Amino acid sequence: MVELTLxxxxxxxxxxxxxxxxxxxxxxxxxxxxxxxxxxxxxxxEATIYHDTATYANLKVHPMCTLNVVGSGLLFYDAVYMKHKLRVMREGDYWFLADADAWLGVTVLEESPERGKSVFKFKPGMLHLSQVKPK
Known part of the structure; x- marks a missing residue:
C-alpha cells in the first residue's frame, strides 16, 4: 500500500x-x-461525509468508492445538478467517471462519526490516469 500511496x-x-x-x-x-x-x-x-447523503448511505453498505480528479468545472456542475449527464463506467469493483482525468479506487479504513457527519479514512486500491498530467 505504501508504494501505491506514494x-x-x-x-x-x-x-x-x-x-x-x-x-x-x-x-x-x-x-x-x-x-x-x-x-x-x-x-x-480523508473525507468528511454528511450522514444525510447518498454517499454516506452507500459507503455504509459498500465501503468502496472512486475519487475522480477532473479539470472541468462542467463535470462538477453536472455532478451536483445533472447527474444523468455524467458517463459512469465500471472496472472491477470500482465505478468511475469516464471523463475523469484520473481516478483512484479507495476502500474505507476507518470511520470517525461526529454530529451529523463522519470523517472517513481511505486506503488506495487502484489508480487510473486517463490524461497526461499538465506540466
Missing amino acids: LVVAELGFVEGVVYEVIAVSFSGEPHPAPIGVRFRGGVF
Missing part, C-alpha cells in the same frame, strides 16, 4: 493536508457521483 501522491500532485475537490463515485445498486473534499494526511486519504 505513486498516487506523486502522480496527482497532492500535497499533505491540502483539501482537493474531487467527484466521488460510490455505489449500492446504482453508482452515485457527488463532489467531496478530500485530503492526504498521514499516509491516508
Whole structure:
C-alpha cells in the first residue's frame, strides 16, 4: 500500500493536508457521483461525509468508492445538478467517471462519526490516469 500511496501522491500532485475537490463515485445498486473534499494526511486519504447523503448511505453498505480528479468545472456542475449527464463506467469493483482525468479506487479504513457527519479514512486500491498530467 505504501508504494501505491506514494505513486498516487506523486502522480496527482497532492500535497499533505491540502483539501482537493474531487467527484466521488460510490455505489449500492446504482453508482452515485457527488463532489467531496478530500485530503492526504498521514499516509491516508480523508473525507468528511454528511450522514444525510447518498454517499454516506452507500459507503455504509459498500465501503468502496472512486475519487475522480477532473479539470472541468462542467463535470462538477453536472455532478451536483445533472447527474444523468455524467458517463459512469465500471472496472472491477470500482465505478468511475469516464471523463475523469484520473481516478483512484479507495476502500474505507476507518470511520470517525461526529454530529451529523463522519470523517472517513481511505486506503488506495487502484489508480487510473486517463490524461497526461499538465506540466
